Amino acid sequence: MSEGTTRANPTGETTTAPTAPPTPPPTGPPAPAPRALLPSLVPLLREWLPRQRWFAGKGRPVTGFSLVSATELLPCGAGGAAPGLLHLLVRAQQSGPPQAGTGAGDCYQLLLGIRSALPPHLAHALIGRPTSGPLHGRTIYEALHDPRLAGLLLERLRVPGRLGSLRFTRAPSTAIASALNPRPVTAEQSNSSVVYGDTYILKVFRRIGAGVNPDLELPLALARAGCDRVPHPTAWFETSTAEPMTLGILQPFLRGSADGWQLALNSLSVRADFSGSARALGRATAEVHTALAAVLPTAVLRRQQIELLAAGMTERLDAATAAVPALRPYRDPLRAAFDDLAELGRRGRTWPAQRIHGDLHLGQTLRAALDGRWALIDFEGEPARPISERRRLQPVARDIAGMLRSFDYAARASRPGPDSSAWAQEWARRNRAAYCDGYAEAAGVDPRQEPELMRAYETDKAVYEVLYEARHRPDWLSVPMAAIHRLAGSPHTSPPAATHP
Template sequence: MTQLEELLADWIPRQRWFAGKGAPIETVTVQAEHPLVCGDPGLRVLVVEVGQRDSVSRYQVLLGLRPAGTLREELAHAAIGVCRLGGLSRTVYDAAHDPELTALLLDRLAAADGVEADAIGGPAPSGTPAPVRFRRLDGNDVHAGQRSLVLRGEQSNTSLVYGEDYVLKSFRRLWPGLNPDLELTAALAGSPYVARPYAWIETDVSQDGRPVPTTLAMLQEYMRSATDGWVLAATSVRDLYDAPGLAPADAGGDFAGEAERLGAATAAVHRALARELPTDVLSSHALRELARSMLDRLRQATAEVPELQPYVGVLRSAYEALAEVDEPLPIQRVHGDYHLGQVVRTDAGWVLLDFEGEPAAPVEERRRPSSPLRDVAGMLRSFDYAARYQLVGSSAAPELAPAARAWAQRNRDAFSAGYAYGGGVDPEKHQTVLRAFEYDKAVYEVLYEAHNRPSWLRIPLDSIAALAA
């Protein structure tokens, strides 16, 4: 490895967005290096391949370069190290934290030629395309000259907020192809339920020996007055816990009205996606294949997490019932990773964010149509989490557990009613399919918690037990 690759091999596994935690890094290769700004400071886009065991993953690194010893104190936390590049000793660092350099990204997007929405995901511009391309949706002016701040708390990406107008989401893990977040948000442009898309950045990433236009980042409206759905729900649960003996409907922070409105907003987004993008139906054979994949995940999870074993019979029965559904299942493009952390409440109502799906899955898998009930199941699971996570490690957990179950059930019912009222598939009339999706999500959660937060393992396990009751 080069000096730079050695530094990256030490730095990458310590980043929150690195998806390969728990397995040793065997190789690090800078597959592509695209200069955006030459001189001091310099700015480059790196596509970095990380080899672990039998897998190779790609990551985007926005690399800043300054002469060794000149990195400003406020950027010290972003330092990657010192190495020789171009015969000079340079300090290299994560330039996402350098507003002097990231301002240039907004400037380039503002200066980009406008293109129609249907150009998204198409071939690179004719002629000799730039290695990194800045593209703007037609009719969407972008105002340059703003400095950025990094949003804290993100797990898989890095977002930069420019003033009070824009947020630029940089996709850290790269899969060749059009990112579904850009694709679906552009398809929903003009909807009051999504943040307005403005522009994007792309490059070519090699797949099977051919260059594939691949999304590096997307620029959207910044929802500055918004409140995170998870925060609102957690506040409601706290209010309930502070009033022992009260029913959720009688506690000061009852969330059911918001849950119902969120269900209606979700249905509106699903209807819009079905209008704008292709739809299909799953045949009986495809349903059996879907159930088989759920059973495969169950076997894997049970082998890794023995605590799941008592529930195997109930889970298997739910998947077998899905396989026996004798009517076609409508499918379409969906959110794909839907939960309370993916929605915000603004003064005007609910807004859905982050349509990229599960970042660990390849793009072609995330772009595959699915039943909208998959999103419904994801949100129902999120209500269970919001109700139960505050009891982890609490001595009051046995006393408050009934209140947690009651809060979750009230909001699950309200969301489902809002979803049906808003024109979505009535969850009450499709319990076999919904239950299979919800169980499958809970099994995924069991694996995730066992690997990352063992103290939270009881949350999905208790949810499975409650669903089976």
């Protein structure tokens, strides 16, 4: 039986996939027969999958699985100490109404290591031991924790081509070094990452959607535009279907860089000035937006689109107030921000729209240690949203509002004592203003000149944060609620004041 013999019918927006070089015909032995394979893994996956940080359907029981594809990347023969590597795409069926952004059967990418016995250093990666089926008596584990299997993925990316249901592509005029020691990134993420030496980082997407992931599409476009604010993809792999699904991306590892969130917290902990860095980050954001607008389609949002935009924000507010009682007293004044936006559309106001980052905050930025230059990373947008939605043209105000919220978040999340709380809030105010200053310098357009649009997007982001914290980190709920109080209590507060050198 050939690899990937059963495959779901993906739906979603038609996309143009990155052009791949000609590929050889499928090679390699078939995966274990899917009909027997999946039932034997179901008891293990039902227990293991919901515990993973990247599983989107938490709180709803898993009732079953269906196989999308199965590809054997390394033979899973019986006996011997050598591991096998099995690539699976499975859909998880769950009971109960889906949460916003999740579907009736979300598709997940699994990389399963297979051994006769698991060595002690991989004990933490154990998934389980099938009691039936073709892998009966074998040990199944998370493959990305095994250096040998993680190294095999890099080797597959070094040599472009097709293997079963997968296609591996390398960017033109690039070469990938071999024999680099892999190490998994242990920080909590919505995906999984492996660093090879200090040269590359491979992001493996876990929740898979139809179409090219923006985290591949946008950096490739920025590479064409000559924008050096984003690490350019070195190689990637995807399904070899008519409409490919992006599975993983290899990019340069920015050695010695520090992420903006940690830098901000460090600044707060020692009461250091951060406004110069915030201003430079604003310039970097504007450069990325300008480059995206130059190489990808743009549009103008008119009355109908603006009313739909405001209606979507109102719908998210209604869902959040239903789920989080603390939000209910603020519903009407928060909704006023969205009503004001819709009213401007009815009066003939328009806004340009383009491709944007989609989930911009301090944690999606890196500052180089040597020259202090900022880079933006992780362009997939909000992972909970369908890829078709993440690829929509939107005002740049959404990205800017996300970053402004991030400065405020850092100030609140730093947990300052009573004597430093006022200083932390002033820190946030200064850096929000400095970021807008830098953006205006590079873009030629000051986002603070669109106060209604900025207020609507910042309110929408704060509502999202409240719902997220209520579900995942209740101890943090006070952080976005402070912004809710500000945004609802002072609906016509002026935007951050400009700063001057």
